Amino acid sequence: MTSARKDVIRVALAGNPNSGKTTVFNALTGGRRHTGNYPGVTVEAELGWYRYNGTRVEITDLPGTHSLSARSLDEKVARDVLLNRNFDVVVCIVDASNIEHSLYLAIQLMELSMPMILVLNKNDLAQASGYAVDQRTLSRLFGIPVVTTVATRNEGIEELRQVIADRMNHRRPHGISYGEDLDRAVERLQDRIAADPQLNKLALPRWLALKLLEGDQPVTASVLQKCTDPDSLRREVESLRNKIRTCFSDDPAVVFAERRYGVISGACQEAVCRTAETRHRLSDALDTVVMHPLLGIPIFLVAAYLLFKLTFSLGQYPSSWIEDGVRFISGLVTRLWPTQWPILARSLLTDGIISGVGNVLVFLPNIVFLFLGISILEDSGYMARAAFIMDRLMHKIGLHGRSFIPLLLGFGCSVPAVLATRTIEGKKERLTTMMIIPLMSCSARFTVYGLIIPAFFPPRLRAPVLWTVYLIGVAIAVAGARLLRSTLFKGEGRAFVMELPPYRMPTLISLLHHMWFRTWLFVRKAGTIILLMSVVMWFLTNFPRTGKAGSALDRTTDPLQGTYAAAIGRGLEPVLRPMGFDWRIGTALVGAVVAKEVFISQLAIIFAVEEGESSVLQHRLRESYPPLVGITLLLFILISMPCIATVAAVRAESGSWRLALAQLVFLTVIAWAVAAAVYQVGVLLGIGI
């Protein structure tokens, strides 16, 4: 025990998505957490810490997964983090009320042969459902400590802290046996790997051997790359895999999964005692209604409607406070600015930085409430039902039920939606989903519609027009997904397999936790880029200085005249003409690249209207353009280029600049084609001009 005196213990927290992992994390750390990157991989992670008897315990919260097979990005992240960093102990949260399913991850963690502690959470539910799990027997069978908790009531948390703090408890689990034939194959490969010094460094040889035999793609690729003699290793792996295939007449991956469940069944037979069969009655009753073939969809639509209602109606108050606040601060800076200081710096601060920050902050309340709503749907177990209900529809466009949740998020903001694609299995489905997300009209676009629609349409037409715009977005997304799945991302659809957890009451702390984490992701990803681009836009709209003194605030008629932005707008005019746009709209569209809502403020500057006086701006728009341009403008804003933040998110999540830029170019081209076609047909038929 050389490390016994070291007073930091590093813990990795693993568990199924529905195991109550977040609740355990919160209970352990008591809220002392921060968000950072997982060591070794640039994916956001939740890190927390606490002190126990002078020992500092640092916890890394891994993504909630059902397995470590690296079939979805979340699984890959969890696995890479475990392999890249030496944790002192892995704490695996198991849902005691669904023990056979949730032990699967635990078994896979044991295969990594890291010191481990098993936590049987939700013990109250298990007991209510008529299960009694004997933790001592489980502990003896697996060779690791087992702690029983009810994290929602803080039961067992103190004991867990105690077990984690004592290094005597950091024991490696017993090896898992897959039966004589498989064990022999594993050992043979293991010896070979252990003999190769390069591979030895990669990971535990036994684990590598196992993954090679299972046919795990990422592991096989990296092993063959590092290996000194890849060809002979590949041959040996293939011959062993073939042997397993003929022996068991099944795919080796299935055979190993079968053995793992065999180990689990064995353990459960000894350690789990069934007292009564009264399980999830309420849950089943709810499901007969919620998942009903006819009632399911209307119920879902109501849930989605409530979600957006919550987002927009609750969010609008704090949004307007923030707007007022930003304007107040901006005004304050302008008033207090010493006259001897350069006026250009003031303009940069107020028009560039403060309004840029304001642009981000104004959206924050909407985003926070949206994420709160999504967390409620997720934590309660409804999201899995929504995926179930929507699978039938999603199937028709070559995607499956899981893609639905990110697309739904897309109506709020594309950035978190793109991040939410991580749970989708199958790269092709994931990328297809990512590509069509910007067509889900986001809340920033909504603000633009809110300006344009009342400007051009009488009140009775406004709601139908808004609906039509949303539906057109969805229709193009559907067509796009079908097209992508039959061309660029062609291939057999991954089967849709997903756990259906019983309903449960979400805990407040875990809701806030999820909400906060997602919001933070948004602020970091989108905020920094929007801020940066706001400064760039400020530059474009203020330079070159044409000798006119003062900033955009002191403008008379058209302060953008002669600036780079106007030059770009004018330069684009020939391209914009077919859609009925002039250079003024072109200049504002340059701003929309940053964030869609910037379109409004740019337009306000060009038409020399004070920001916030949208009715004046609407009046000016009505005077300047025919209604047809209103329609083409709506279409163009809907379809064209995703904002910079989305491009950055797609780049980060797909790992490819080419895809991110291709998406931007294609969507813009489609937008142009649709808007131009509508305008030309409109002009030809004399409608709306």
Next chain:
Amino acid sequence: MTARLAEMGVLPGAILKVVRAERQGPVVVEIRGGKVIIGHGMAEKILVELCREE
């Protein structure tokens, strides 16, 4: 893709209960004390035989 099913515990020889199955759309089965949603196409390829209700 049988591997993914296998990981959810849907394995040869396992006893499962079909909770919900329509003519289209995914199927819900109860297996090993938990519920799993399986896409229609996949579910169609799973061969089952009736066993006596316990």
